[in-house]
Amino acid sequence: xxxxxxxxxxxxxxxxxxxxxxxxxxxxxxxxxxxxxxxxxxxxxxxxxxxxxxxxxxxxxxxxxxxxxxxxxxxxxxxxxxxxxxxxxxxxxxxxxxxxxxxxxxxxxxxxxxxxxxxxxxxxxxxxxxxxxxxxxxxxxxxxxxxxxxxxxxxxxxxxxxxxxxxxxxxxxxxxxxxxxxxxxxxxxxxxxxxx
Amino acid sequence: xxxxxxxxxxxxxxxxxxxxxxxxxxxxxxxxxxxxxxxxxxxxxxxxxxxxxxxxxxxxxxxxxxxxxxxxxxxxxxxxxxxxxxxxxxxxxxxxxxxxxxxxxxxxxxxxxxxxxxxxxxxxxxxxxxxxxxxxxxxxxxxxxxxxxxxxxxxxxxxxxxxxxxxxxxxxxxxxxxxxxxxxxxxxxxxxxxxx
DNA sequence: GGCGTTTTTCATCATGTGATGAATTATGCG
DNA sequence: CGCATAATTCATCACATGATGAAAAACGCC
Numbered sequence: 001x002x003x004x005x006x007x008x009x010x011x012x013x014x015x016x017x018x019x020x021x022x023x024x025x026x027x028x029x030x031x032x033x034x035x036x037x038x039x040x041x042x043x044x045x046x047x048x049x050x051x052x053x054x055x056x057x058x059x060x061x062x063x064x065x066x067x068x069x070x071x072x073x074x075x076x077x078x079x080x081x082x083x084x085x086x087x088x089x090x091x092x093x094x095x096x097x098x099x100x101x102x103x104x105x106x107x108x109x110x111x112x113x114x115x116x117x118x119x120x121x122x123x124x125x126x127x128x129x130x131x132x133x134x135x136x137x138x139x140x141x142x143x144x145x146x147x148x149x150x151x152x153x154x155x156x157x158x159x160x161x162x163x164x165x166x167x168x169x170x171x172x173x174x175x176x177x178x179x180x181x182x183x184x185x186x187x188x189x190x191x192x193x194x195x196x
Numbered sequence: 197x198x199x200x201x202x203x204x205x206x207x208x209x210x211x212x213x214x215x216x217x218x219x220x221x222x223x224x225x226x227x228x229x230x231x232x233x234x235x236x237x238x239x240x241x242x243x244x245x246x247x248x249x250x251x252x253x254x255x256x257x258x259x260x261x262x263x264x265x266x267x268x269x270x271x272x273x274x275x276x277x278x279x280x281x282x283x284x285x286x287x288x289x290x291x292x293x294x295x296x297x298x299x300x301x302x303x304x305x306x307x308x309x310x311x312x313x314x315x316x317x318x319x320x321x322x323x324x325x326x327x328x329x330x331x332x333x334x335x336x337x338x339x340x341x342x343x344x345x346x347x348x349x350x351x352x353x354x355x356x357x358x359x360x361x362x363x364x365x366x367x368x369x370x371x372x373x374x375x376x377x378x379x380x381x382x383x384x385x386x387x388x389x390x391x392x
Numbered sequence: 393g394g395c396g397t398t399t400t401t402c403a404t405c406a407t408g409t410g411a412t413g414a415a416t417t418a419t420g421c422g
Numbered sequence: 423c424g425c426a427t428a429a430t431t432c433a434t435c436a437c438a439t440g441a442t443g444a445a446a447a448a449c450g451c452c
């Protein structure tokens with residue numbers, strides 16, 4: 001887009017969608033704090049004012065980019081329905097399906113990169129982790145559901161960090177089936193094994 | 197410090213130390229990107245120009261704040277000396293000692309909050325994780341040391357995230373002995389258990 | 393006491409950020 | 423075809439950031 005005069009562009013360019021797509025990518029890469037409205041606009045090939053026009057404030061844009069494409073609670077239904085037997089493996093499979101699919105991975109990456117700000121930490125802890133852990137632990141009928149689900153989360157979050165955020169090998173490129181076989185027993189132990 | 201005229205303050209105030217202490221706290225809370233030089237200066241009760249005077253650029257200040265008080269490789273010596281038997285428990289104990297001590301925890305927190313910037317990610321992955329995992333795995337004489345140590349790291353990093361960065365209960369306030377008893381078997385399995 | 397050095401603040405710069413409003417262009421309807 | 427509306431850029435604002443340099447004050451040595 002070399003010619004840039006004021007006014008509406010000819011045709012039906014879906015600039016709003018372009019902005020949202022750019023925002024999802026950039027927020028996923030650098031989080032809310034590390035992403036500027038101008039960077040999103042540049043990536044979308046528009047002027048920054050257009051971002052405000054369509055989405056309002058930067059925070060509003062961030063929320064739009066976070067819009068959940070796959071509700072984690074919905075994704076967990078197969079886990080819950082099978083009961084606690086074999087739940088470790090089902091959790092691991094669902095977890096990998098969600099994270100290995102870019103549609104759902106981008107907003108999750110953006111969430112995790114929010115740990116530099118108190119608001120972002122609260123969003124991740126209370127707006128996401130609690131929201132998923134609580135209901136699943138209850139639905140599985142676990143004894144000490146909070147404690148057990150937190151142990152499960154401590155392993156899953158570690159995988160998130162190394163495989164998806166930091167890209168540490170050989171974990172980052174490990175085949176999903178190997179990961180399932182590796183971690184399912186651990187998760188199962190956290191779910192129904194002995195607790196000290 | 198209500199009176200602020202130009203020039204040297206009377207007495208021997210160790211403003212350099214005050215700046216460094218403030219920097220360590222703020223970088224630990226908000227990372228490099230989320231911390232401004234002016235915020236550090238304000239926390240130390242000085243003018244921002246003094247920060248530059250003593251430490252140079254913001255990056256230089258960050259590196260100074262990261263200065264390792266406890267070399268993680270040194271901390272790992274007791275783990276290594278005992279061989280692979282019981283290494284899971286020893287790793288967990290050393291890990292908690294390091295993280296539950298503010299002196300060593302602050303720079304580590306600052307490191308982890310660097311995931312919003314490519315440079316910060318590289319520092320954490322290559323400048324820290326690789327540095328610790330590689331030698332320990334080799335020294336323990338593990339088969340597939342990289343793979344096994346990465347599995348161990350995936351659990352430890354998850355604990356870091358939930359206990360120290362996000363402060364998720366009941367993990368954040370769990371007594372160290374309970375954590376050791378909970379996680380040591382898992383870490384031991386990653387070290388010398390069967391691998392899929 | 394004078395002077396050189398160190399410490400410290402003030403003033404300022406270049407640049408970037410989120411955001412607003414006016415001018416311009418394209419579209420679709422009557 | 424004219425007009426109202428929507429889309430888009432340009433211009434601008436207030437403020438923040440990392441950083442620099444000069445002015446001023448304190449200290450210690452000769």
